[in-house]
Every structure is written in C-alpha cells, then in structure tokens.
Amino acid sequence: MPMPSYPIRCYSRGCEELAVYKIAARWSDGVTQELKTYALTCPACLAESFRTSRAKQAACRLAPGETLESPGIYELARGRHDPELLRRTDLEQQLLQT
Numbered sequence: 595m596p597m598p599s600y601p602i603r604c605y606s607r608g609c610e611e612l613a614v615y616k617i618a619a620r621w622s623d624g625v626t627q628e629l630k631t632y633a634l635t636c637p638a639c640l641a642e643s644f645r646t647s648r649a650k651q652a653a654c655r656l657a658p659g660e661t662l663e664s665p666g667i668y669e670l671a672r673g674r675h676d677p678e679l680l681r682r683t684d685l686e687q688q689l690l691q692t
C-alpha cells in the first residue's frame with residue numbers, strides 16, 4: 595500500500611504533530627511477508643511509541659509457522675511503498691540503550 599498523500603498525524607493521544615516515523619515489524623507466515631504497522635509517530639513521541647510497540651510485539655501470539663521480528667523505526671516518505679522506506683537502525687539502537 596502506498597502512503598496516502600494527505601498529512602498523517604502522530605498516533606499518540608492528544609498529540610497534534612505530524613507523523614515522521616513509522617514503527618513496524620516484518621511479519622511472515624512462511625509464504626507471504628508484510629510490514630505490520632504498530633505506530634505512526636512524531637519525533638517527540640518516538641521513544642514512548644517505540645517502547646510500547648516493542649511491548650506489544652513481545653506479547654503477540656503467533657500461529658505455528660509465523661514469524662514476527664522486533665519492531666523497527668522507518669522514516670515516513672510520501673508516495674513510497676513499504677519496501678522502499680528507510681530504516682533508522684541508528685535511532686533504534688539509541689532508544690534501546692536508554
């Protein structure tokens with residue numbers, strides 16, 4: 595699915611900022627693979643959203659044969675498809691260390 599062309603707002607409750615990052619994890623059932631979105635977030639809410647997304651992922655129950663990676667941080671870019679999104683492993687590492 596391409597990103598919609600209208601502005602996307604941060605998922606955090608009460609936050610009016612535009613989303614800049616997408617927190618998503620690769621899911622696969624062995625046949626198909628997709629990016630499962632956990633949150634869209636502005637820079638200010640990133641740390642909290644990332645923490646919550648990791649907790650959700652860890653609590654997720656998988657069917658036999660399914661795999662779900664730890665959520666990663668992707669830079670949102672208008673008009674880009676999921677496989678083209680830039681992954682910010684530098685930010686992930688920063689947040690995991692704090």
Ligand SMILES: [Zn+2]
Pocket residue numbers: 604605606609610611635636637638639
């Ligand atoms: Zn926010």
